[in-house]
Amino acid sequence: MAIFNLNVNGKTQQIDVDPTTPMLWVLRDHLNLVGTKYGCGIASCGACTIHLDDTAMRSCILPISAVGNKSITTIEGLSENGDHPVQKAWLEHDVPQCGYCQAGQIMSAAALLKDNADPDDGAIESVMNGNICRCGTYVRIKAAVKTAAKTMK
Amino acid sequence: MTLIKTSFGRRTFIKSTALAGGGMMLGFSWLAACKPSGGGMLSLPKEWFKINGYLKIGENGLITIMSPNPEIGQNVKTSMPMIVAEELDVDWKNVLVEQAPLDISIFTRQLAGGSQSIRQGWPGLRMAGATARQMLKEAAAKAWNVPVEEITTEAGMLQHKTGGHSAGYGEMASAASQIKVPKEVKLKDIKDFKIIGTSRHNVDGLKIVTGKPLFGLDYKEEGMLIAMIAHPPAFGMKLKSFDDAEARSMPGIRDVFKIDVFANDYEVQWCDTLSFNELVVVVGNTTWEVMNAKKALKFEWEPIKPKKETINIFGSMVDVVTPTGPENSDEHTENMKSASLKPANVVRKDGDPVAIFKKAAQIIERSYTAPFLAHSTMEPMNFFANVTAEKADLTGPIQTPEFMEKSVSARLGLPLEKININMTRMGGGFGRRLYGHFLVEAAVISQKMKAPIKLIYTREDDMTCGIYRPAYHATYRAALDENKNLIAFHVKSGGIPESPLAANRFPAGAVDHYLAEDWSLPSNISIGAFRAPRSNFIAGAEQAFIDEVAEAMGKDPIDLRLELLAKAAANPVGKDNDYDAVRYAGVLKLVKEKSGWGTASDGVHRGVAAYFCHNTYVAQVLDIVMKDNTPVIKKVTNAVDCGIIINRIAATNLAEGGIVDGVGHSLYSAITIKNGVPQQNNFNTYRLIRHAEAPKEIEIHFVENEIDPTGLGEPINPPVIGALANALYKATGKRYYDQPFLVKQDLLG
Incomplete structure (x- = not known):
């Protein structure tokens, strides 16, 4: 066990945990932030996507010991009231079916729009390709990303 | 105008409303309710009046409608209450939705499967709304001393035009809850629908996009432990022995033991399908610790013996043969080709x-x-269980709560009324969660640990355990x-x-x-x-x-x-x-x-x-x-x-x-x-x-x-x-x- 000081959603958190523990389980089991989802544990589905500084990361393979001074943003910290343009676009397009993968989709989309304010279909597909939606809401996700991009301009 | 009787099948509506004890104030959890998107909604009422099992009305006119069926992403949690709201004749923006408890004395077919939720729920949902509307009209007729036929409704308001009376549903809710349930009620004409046929956004939408706890895997209780299972690596194999010495010594591990999911003499029902009846269980404090300890287990497996069992499929007994293995896809392909020629x-x-x-x-x-x-629901199989000598509380994703209640009851030796199954939103179903062996497993593990536990399947467990x-x-x-x-x-x-x-x-x-x-x-x-x-x-x-x-x-x-x-x-x-x-x-x-x-x-x-x-x-x-x-x-x-x-x-x-x-x-x-x-x-x-x-x-x-x-x-x-x-x-x-x-x-x- 080791003590780590993390910046999660703008708050400093002290956690005493095995250094190999992936951030996914630190968030879910230790910090009670369950918006970040477990889907595969091997960075193949994207359900656990968080931001490390401004970069989208799969938290299921990111050990707490590798976080360092970087700040962590989870779906709970993306906005205060669910009013990030990506979240609003998701609501406008009524994207979710079961909803389980959508936090990861939203975190990937928000990171994409930070890098590329006006992504075309190809850019959306290539960045979002790591996020599986088993319900098949892909067409709506693409439309919602475009709507968010417009409102962020 | 269609007239329908207010009871159907074996479930009478009168019984369900009598159970509610008209006029009683009911507890209400804000967290459990979902607010439809759109502004201008009323604030929370001081009192709720339960009109029937499907709905309750606040004194200020806010409505809570229960969504009876499990939600697997097919959006019944929004669409089923829309049907009730339509016949009740209320403004959708003043409707809160709650996931109903499992209660087959009130609700019809609380099952997600066969694309039947809307089709089979349709008459009961309409009846629930129409009955409540009729009771509100009768309460108003009494209060205003006018014939009930002269009262009209619109968007949660009652009106008697010639007498110049009007009142919100909230004002009449207390009186309506005392009205005798009518024997038959009128349904709306389809051309008068205002909610059905429109687009209403997912009532859980905001919670989903902000990462609020909704799913079984998100569920927690004080003192809850984490459990995982290990099953044979191959079909046609079963557990022979295991060595847990290393796993037990690992940090955060509470216990390691073997369970039998079902008892030997249990008559399985159609939804009790499972691949491996004997499992090794690891219980510990946190998910990561249990995952690691599971990897440290050592096993010996042995081939199963061929077996023939009789399964109860909706009342007909069907013989199922399970041959010994091992099997191969190449042989399957050849065998199917040969069979097709015979x-x-x-x-x-x-x-x-x-x-x-x-x-x-x-x-x-x-x-x-x-x-x-493989069904590959994005949320892997999981269930929470807290089993004591007196009762079993179970919470999680299940498409067949009514059937699995029976399985758990038989396995724990507790009567049905001591089993409480709460349905969470499901991270996908696709049929996989019709088969609730994981719910039984969670209950058996909790009973053995004498503690609340959450059973979690890894993706690998989920994908390799069949069905x-x-x-x-x-x-x-x-x-x-x-x-x-x-x-x-x-x-x-x-x-x-x-x-x-x-x-x-x-x-x-x-x-x-x-x-x-x-x-x-x-x-x-x-x-x-x-x-x-x-x-x-x-x-x-x-x-x-x-x-x-x-x-x-x-x-x-x-x-x-x-x-x-x-x-x-x-x-x-x-x-x-x-x-x-x-x-x-x-x-x-x-x-x-x-x-x-x-x-x-x-x-x-x-x-x-x-x-x-x-x-x-x-x-x-x-x-x-x-x-x-x-x-x-x-x-x-x-x-x-x-x-x-x-x-x-x-x-x-x-x-x-x-x-x-x-x-x-x-x-x-x-x-x-x-x-x-x-x-x-x-x-x-x-x-x-x-x-x-x-x-x-x-x-x-x-x-x-x-x-x-x-x-x-x-x-x-x-x-x-x-x-x-x-x-x-x-x-x-x-x-x-x-x-x-x-x-x-x-x-x-």
């Missing part, structure tokens, strides 16, 4: 197909196959005369371990000489219902075959189907044809019009298919373009007849998802078995369709009619596999018979 069970025969095939000028014969599939979509094989034959008329049709299909045959579906009824046969092969690979069971294979096979028949006959594939359907409508062959040929033709005509069928476009290759299953008619045109020698699905145009649409935006979303499901699995997905071991155990080896491969555009067109609504969860994905195969043929010149159509070998293992 005599089989004749399920339906019209005319004299054998004689007609003998004298045919041309016979077209094709075979189709599909592999095992797969069966592997299938179908052979089709068509006989043509010298003028290229279709004179006989033959389907012979089977699978491991069940046949996908639907003998009374089209083209049965449209061909004078028709033969349908089936066969099956036993296996120790466990299987279960997978979104549109059996149809998810046979529809695509049949629709691809009809495309080849049309080509051989020199006919347009839509024209051929319409000709056959016209014959089935005017002069049906045989009995028990289970489709309405006019509605069937209706979706084909609609898709023909909406897709602009027949208008050629450069580089666009089109396939068509149509099917009827789960009470809903669907036709699709799928367009492919080739890009760098790879097929890209440019557009899928759908025509759907599911009767009255409840929630337009959600219905459209669900249909879009069905398209992606159908094309995704048929292009990419397969579970293959080697020496009993599934060769795929996670999403790096089991391919699910991803963003870049999804259709670029999907159009959903609904047939507008006033027929009672049917479901949309399952009827969409079966035919699109046929439309895809037919478009692939146009694009590549090659017919596709064996699923998955693409990446057959390169991703295995």
Whole structure:
């Protein structure tokens, strides 16, 4: 066990945990932030996507010991009231079916729009390709990303 | 105006309202309620008055409507309350929705399966709203001393025009809760619907996009421990012994032990399917610690003995044989091919197909196959259990709470009334969570630990413990005369371990000489219902075959189907044809019009298919373009007849998802078995369709009619596999018979 000081959603958190523990389980089991989802544990589905500084990361393979001074943003910290343009676009397009993968989709989309304010279909597909939606809401996700991009301009 | 009685079946409405104890104030959890999007909603009331089991009204007019059925992403949590709200005649913005408890004395069929939630819930949901509205009117009539017939309602307001009276529902809620439940009530005319048929956003939408706890995996209680299971690595094996010395010594580990999921003498029901009855359990403080300890377990496995058991499937006892192993996919393929050449069970025969095939000028014969599939719900199997000597509290994702309550009751030796199952929102179902062995496992583990526990399956546990979509094989034959008329049709299909045959579906009824046969092969690979069971294979096979028949006959594939359907409508062959040929033709005509069928476009290759299953008619045109020698699905145009649409935006979303499901699995997905071991155990080896491969555009067109609504969860994905195969043929010149159509070998293992 080791003590780590993390910046999660703008708050400093002290956690005493095995250094190999992936951030996914630190968030879910230790910090009670369950918006970040477990889907595969091997960075193949994207359900656990968080931001490390401004970069989208799969938290299921990111050990707490590798976080360092970087700040962590989870779906709970993306906005205060669910009013990030990506979240609003998701609501406008009524994207979710079961909803389980959508936090990861939203975190990937928000990171994409930070890098590329006006992504075309190809850019959306290539960045979002790591996020599986088993319900098949892909067409709506693409439309919602475009709507968010417009409102962020 | 339709009059309906306020009781139906064995569940009487009067009983359910009497249970509520009219006028009592009820506890209310703000956290459990969902606020529909849109501003201007009333604030929370001081008091709630329960009018019946489906709804309660606050003194300020806010309404809470219970959503009775499990929510797996089909959006019933929004659409079912919309039906109640419609008949109650309230403003949707003043409606809160709560997930109902499991209570079969009040609610009808609290099950997510068969695309039946809306279809079977429809009368009860309308009755619940209409009954409450009538009771509010009677309360107002009493208060104002006017005839009840003169009272009208609108958007949560009661009015007596000539007397100049008006009141909100909230003001009359207390009095209404004391009114005797009427024996029959009037339902609204369909033309007066204000909520049904509109688009209302998912009531859980805001919680989903902000990451609030909603799913079973998110559920926590004070003092809760984490549990995981280890199961045999291969079908046909069972536990012989295990060594837990290292695992027990690891940090955070509380206990390691073996459990039997069901007792030996337990009579299993249809939803008790499981692959491995003996499991090793690791219990500890946190998920990561338990995951690591599980990896430190050492096992010895041994082959199972062949067994024969009798399963209770809705009251009929069915013998199921489980052979010993190990099994292999290569052998499955060979065995299915051999079985298809042997005599089989004749399920339906019209005319004299054998004689007609003998004298045919041309016979077209094709075979189709599909592999095992894993449901791959994004939320892996899990359940919370807190079992004490007095009761069992269980919370999590389950499609069959009513049935699993019985299984748990039998296993724990607690009566049904001591079992409390709470339904969480589910991270996907697709049929997988009809089979709730994981709920029983959680209960057994909690009982043993004398503590609240949450059982979590890893993705690998989830994907390798079976309950797969069966592997299938179908052979089709068509006989043509010298003028290229279709004179006989033959389907012979089977699978491991069940046949996908639907003998009374089209083209049965449209061909004078028709033969349908089936066969099956036993296996120790466990299987279960997978979104549109059996149809998810046979529809695509049949629709691809009809495309080849049309080509051989020199006919347009839509024209051929319409000709056959016209014959089935005017002069049906045989009995028990289970489709309405006019509605069937209706979706084909609609898709023909909406897709602009027949208008050629450069580089666009089109396939068509149509099917009827789960009470809903669907036709699709799928367009492919080739890009760098790879097929890209440019557009899928759908025509759907599911009767009255409840929630337009959600219905459209669900249909879009069905398209992606159908094309995704048929292009990419397969579970293959080697020496009993599934060769795929996670999403790096089991391919699910991803963003870049999804259709670029999907159009959903609904047939507008006033027929009672049917479901949309399952009827969409079966035919699109046929439309895809037919478009692939146009694009590549090659017919596709064996699923998955693409990446057959390169991703295995």
